[in-house]
Amino acid sequence: MDYTVKINGATRQVAAEPGTPLLWVIRDELRLTGTKFGCGVASCGACTVHLDGEPVRSCQTYIEDIEDAEITTIEAAADDPVGAAVQQAWGELDVVQCGYCQSGQIMSAIGLLRETPKPDSTQINDYMSGNVCRCATYQRIRAAVQRASEILEG
16 A cells, blocks of 8 residues: 655655554665664664654554654654754763664653753653663763753753
8 A cells, every 4th residue: 555654854655554563664665774673562662753743652653543744763853953952962972882772762852852841860761761771871861861951951
């Protein structure tokens, strides 16, 4: 079946079967490989993208359920001032270790800062708790979210 998707500011046509997770459309059909497969059951956060500005797990979001929604992946995250601040903070604080989970971590952090521009540690921990980092860089992630908040303050 053919679907029209709005992704990273562009409208694209894709062929996919109903029930196909958005993750596989993004990676396999659109060749945007920054979004990662982690668990397939929306428990790890590696596949987080934004759907109309809200973080969602693309492994459990189906192609037929995204009609008219705007999808943003890690590839376009820096096009937004919040996304640019988060990516700057990630680099400044050298958050990444293996890097596999980081696109999902960044997309979730952007969602948090849009909702709560000056989060405290508890708010960061609560919001980011659905994102798993096997390298346990949680302290650096928390510090980077706080630093991104500072960058956005000016």
